[in-house]
Amino acid sequence: MSLRNRLLALSLLTLLLPWSGWKLLQELESFLREAQEESLLSTTLAIAGTLPFEFQSQLIFAPERYAVLRTMQRAAVLDGSLDDWPAAGQSLDLVSANGHLGVRFMAATAANGLLLMFDVTRDGAVNTPAGQANRFDGASIELLLRSPRGLLRFDMQPEAPGPLKLYSQGDGGQAEGFWLDTSSGFRLELAVPAFARHADVAFTVRYAGSEVNSSDAGGKVSLVSASPAWITLVPEWRELSDLLARAVPEGAQAWLINQDGWVLARSGNGADVPAQETTWLQRSFYRLVAGRRTALIDEQDEPKIRLQYPVAQRALAGEQGASWTQDRDTAVVRTTVAVPVQLEGVTRGAMVLQSTSDGLLLVTNRALGRLLLTTLVITFGLAGGLWFFATRLSQRVRRLSGAVSEAMDGGVVAEGLPLTSDRDELGALARNNEKLLRAVSDYNQYLQTLAGKLSHELKTPLAITRSSLDNLSSQPLNEDAQRFLERAQEGVERQAAIVRAMSEANRLEASIQVAEWESVDLAKFVTRCVDGYRSAYPGRIIATRLEDAPLELRCAPELLAQALDKLVDNAMSLTSEQDEIQIGLKRSANEVQLVVRNSGSRLPDEFQDRLFDSLVSLREKRGNHPHLGLGLYVVRLVAGAHGGRVEARNLSDGRGVEFVMHLKS
Numbered sequence: 021m022s023l024r025n026r027l028l029a030l031s032l033l034t035l036l037l038p039w040s041g042w043k044l045l046q047e048l049e050s051f052l053r054e055a056q057e058e059s060l061l062s063t064t065l066a067i068a069g070t071l072p073f074e075f076q077s078q079l080i081f082a083p084e085r086y087a088v089l090r091t092m093q094r095a096a097v098l099d100g101s102l103d104d105w106p107a108a109g110q111s112l113d114l115v116s117a118n119g120h121l122g123v124r125f126m127a128a129t130a131a132n133g134l135l136l137m138f139d140v141t142r143d144g145a146v147n148t149p150a151g152q153a154n155r156f157d158g159a160s161i162e163l164l165l166r167s168p169r170g171l172l173r174f175d176m177q178p179e180a181p182g183p184l185k186l187y188s189q190g191d192g193g194q195a196e197g198f199w200l201d202t203s204s205g206f207r208l209e210l211a212v213p214a215f216a217r218h219a220d221v222a223f224t225v226r227y228a229g230s231e232v233n234s235s236d237a238g239g240k241v242s243l244v245s246a247s248p249a250w251i252t253l254v255p256e257w258r259e260l261s262d263l264l265a266r267a268v269p270e271g272a273q274a275w276l277i278n279q280d281g282w283v284l285a286r287s288g289n290g291a292d293v294p295a296q297e298t299t300w301l302q303r304s305f306y307r308l309v310a311g312r313r314t315a316l317i318d319e320q321d322e323p324k325i326r327l328q329y330p331v332a333q334r335a336l337a338g339e340q341g342a343s344w345t346q347d348r349d350t351a352v353v354r355t356t357v358a359v360p361v362q363l364e365g366v367t368r369g370a371m372v373l374q375s376t377s378d379g380l381l382l383v384t385n386r387a388l389g390r391l392l393l394t395t396l397v398i399t400f401g402l403a404g405g406l407w408f409f410a411t412r413l414s415q416r417v418r419r420l421s422g423a424v425s426e427a428m429d430g431g432v433v434a435e436g437l438p439l440t441s442d443r444d445e446l447g448a449l450a451r452n453n454e455k456l457l458r459a460v461s462d463y464n465q466y467l468q469t470l471a472g473k474l475s476h477e478l479k480t481p482l483a484i485t486r487s488s489l490d491n492l493s494s495q496p497l498n499e500d501a502q503r504f505l506e507r508a509q510e511g512v513e514r515q516a517a518i519v520r521a522m523s524e525a526n527r528l529e530a531s532i533q534v535a536e537w538e539s540v541d542l543a544k545f546v547t548r549c550v551d552g553y554r555s556a557y558p559g560r561i562i563a564t565r566l567e568d569a570p571l572e573l574r575c576a577p578e579l580l581a582q583a584l585d586k587l588v589d590n591a592m593s594l595t596s597e598q599d600e601i602q603i604g605l606k607r608s609a610n611e612v613q614l615v616v617r618n619s620g621s622r623l624p625d626e627f628q629d630r631l632f633d634s635l636v637s638l639r640e641k642r643g644n645h646p647h648l649g650l651g652l653y654v655v656r657l658v659a660g661a662h663g664g665r666v667e668a669r670n671l672s673d674g675r676g677v678e679f680v681m682h683l684k685s
Contacts, residue, residue, distance in 0.1 A: 090128035100200025121230035565604030
């Protein structure tokens with residue numbers, strides 16, 4: 021892994037900062053919830069425990085079955101529609117004994133008297149064929165009203181949908197209504213005289229062979245008595261509602277409900293909390309913080325006639341509790357608590373208190389949200405800064421590494437290394453590398469001139485030794501002395517060959533400056549050289565791989581011939597007679613490649629980059645010819661004189677070696 025990636029990976033540890041802030045946010049949010057729940061529960065318990073005696077009595081002696089009277093602010097239009105009815109979805113639901121007939125019953129007070137709504141549905145009515153009436157003959161409603169002024173009875177069996185004018189049996193009470201057929205049954209909206217507002221109601225509905233009366237329980241069928249049971253119409257307890265309005269905290273509302281969930285008193289419609297505009301991201305953020313403890317619900321309608329919250333149902337079962345809800349599309353969050361109202365050891369109802377906040381989070385949570393956002397910004401800023409620092413550091417290291425590699429390839433430090441003026445650790449490393457490279461460069465220059473210096477210094481002693489041996493050979497010597505003389509002369513000849521080899525490279529460096537350059541067809545040039553090698557090395561396999569077209573190059577033919585001789589001599593000395601030597605030419609975009617390839621040998625991998633240095637030889641001595649490591653150095657000098665380079669590599673199959681001279685065209 022690169023230095024930059026390591027620092028970038030290390031910077032990821034800074035994510036622990038926003039993670040710890042996130043956990044702290046969740047913990048504090050949970051603590052605030054518990055504190056608010058405890059506060060609301062204490063308030064609710066206090067309200068439930070201080071109910072006035074008169075309302076406690078009404079709860080104890082509450083009728084067995086009743087419906088809450090809604091209040092309409094203006095006179096209702098009798099049209100069979102539910103548009104005028106507040107909280108139309110909350111009704112007293114009754115079901116027939118066979119389960120095929122249902123009635124939703126509602127009652128309300130308005131300027132035009134007592135209003136009753138019967139919404140009747142039957143199984144299969146929605147599958148009635150098109151054009152066929154939904155209302156069957158024989159559908160009827162029998163209504164009884166019992167008040168201090170007497171008993172009123174209305175029998176309704178209209179011939180067709182539309183307005184109704186009804187007269188009661190008995191005291192001559194008059195009522196108006198509207199019968200409306202629906203896709204699942206029919207609906208009857210009825211207005212009775214104002215004096216019946218405090219009446220009890222009983223009714224029987226017959227429709228499509230089924231019957232429902234006010235004795236039937238919604239969803240739980242009881243035994244139908246011969247006469248329907250009375251339903252008491254109970255208006256809101258205004259006095260208690262006023263007391264609740266003064267007792268509940270600001271921004272909250274309270275309800276007193278009976279065992280069936282009907283609202284008997286309320287503190288009002290609660291604080292008018294505006295639906296704060298929020299984005300999807302804000303809502304998602306809050307869901308991540310408190311999603312496990314907050315249920316998503318649709319916006320709630322007001323006013324509530326019947327509470328069916330799960331927490332309220334638990335309170336009616338004798339267990340206090342709390343719940344948290346949030347509107348799906350707004351920032352409104354509601355906290356609802358409920359406690360049972362127990363009188364004479366029996367749960368008679370429940371007190372429900374709901375507090376509404378106008379934001380996704382509580383005030384402290386919002387501050388922590390900003391803190392979390394700040395830590396995230398700092399984290400990503402720090403990660404970006406570390407990445408930039410690592411990138412900058414990596415670039416500096418690559419510059420230094422490239423300059424060192426270039427200096428090692430060229431053998432000298434041309435203009436100094438980069439970063440040597442920097443005052444940090446990389447600057448110190450660059451300065452130390454520069455010192456090392458200069459020392460290596462000086463040593464290489466010494467090695468390159470060593471052969472010439474040695475050859476110059478050894479010529480005179482060798483000449484003296486040779487002349488002395490020649491003079492000695494002219495004197496009569498015994499057999500042992502003659503043998504020693506021959507061995508001395510042989511050693512002198514070998515030393516002379518070494519001196520000639522060392523001086524050859526020195527002479528070549530000088531001859532490069534005065535070499536004659538001309539345009540040569542390299543294909544013909546190589547062919548002539550190969551013919552000479554075949555004559556000089558009879559029995560050896562020497563092949564060529566040349567292009568048919570002429571390959572012109574401006575070069576120094578004598579120098580190229582010497583370099584090619586060294587490469588062929590090197591290949592001959594490292595192979596046997598069964599191995600093949602191949603000489604070829606290739607042209608690329610801006611250079612010509614002279615290739616000498618042989619089988620049967622292999623270069624050590626660790627010394628391939630030192631083959632062309634002066635006085636470096638990696639082969640064992642073969643024959644009587646000395647190997648001083650100057651032959652391939654000569655090839656390097658010739659390639660450099662032609663603006664190119666030379667390289668050696670093992671063949672991919674591992675069965676040979678290839679030397680390539682790159683000559684600039």
